[in-house]
Amino acid sequence: MFDAILHVPPFNVRLRSSFAAVRRHVQAFYPQAMRPDDGDVFIDFDIQVLPGRGLRKVWRPQARFLLDGAEPFFPLPAAQAAPMFEWGMNWCVAQRPMGWLVMHGAVLARDGAALVMPGFPGAGKSTLCASLAFIEGWRLLSDELTVLDPADGLLLPHPRPISLKNHSIDVVAAFPGAQLGPIYRDTRKGTITHAACPPASMARAAERARAAWMVFPRFEAGASLQIERLSRVEAFTLISEQSFNGERMGAPGFEALCAMFDHVSCHELVYGSTDAGLEGIRRICAS
Incomplete structure (x- = not known):
């Protein structure tokens, strides 16, 4: 189980997931964000990206997004676990911070x-x-x-x-310094990938x-x-x-x-x- 504290300005996120793709995504795109779990960090979002329940663990496996133990939306195919983390983060920021x-x-x-x-x-x-x-x-x-x-x-x-989809993927891939991650096909937004934020x-x-x-x-x-x-x-x-x-x-x-x-x-x-x-x-x- 991947378990990490991430500082994604201006928020602190605890992320737990058993998906290797989620771990690889975080290690590739958030290498400077990881913080030690010393018990003193206030957590804004406690997120889990977990496999589906029951038969969905093996038959047409799914990924579930949980915030503070609650599941705010329907599961997605397990192959989309990493982009699900990004989409879920967008939802968290849009729904939770009442002061901004x-x-x-x-x-x-x-x-x-x-x-x-x-x-x-x-x-x-x-x-x-x-x-x-x-x-x-x-x-x-x-x-x-x-x-x-x-x-x-x-x-x-x-x-x-940066979230990219469809024809924009090839366009941005040619930009100097752009580092793109895996390509995910047949998502709700079509074919997508991510470009790392410039250092x-x-x-x-x-x-x-x-x-x-x-x-x-x-x-x-x-x-x-x-x-x-x-x-x-x-x-x-x-x-x-x-x-x-x-x-x-x-x-x-x-x-x-x-x-x-x-x-x-x-x-x-x-x-x-x-x-x-x-x-x-x-x-x-x-x-």
């Missing part, structure tokens, strides 16, 4: 200024995020989750592997950033580059749709999001290739 506003979006930073790219399905967010991290040298705060602290209005780093981003995981740009990307194969400025009202409405816990936070979350927009330039970006997407980001962030 959590939204679905990638976050990268440069010189303390953050770029937020909300995560609408099929928008090409993860590919563009990986392009900025590996090609342009932006610091990756998160590929999936935008975490805003109402106390200071800053975005918290939550650096983890430089992991090393600076304690550095918060202030949102400066919000870009809603949309990849359309063959499309010409289009950049359109959005009003703060339009952008606020769109990002609110991507908030996981805004309703639960109530007024503090609403006020924190309003305050964030005091410093943010908002745009919609349509692009037909990785190079065009990067050029669009350069133009937006230079203005």
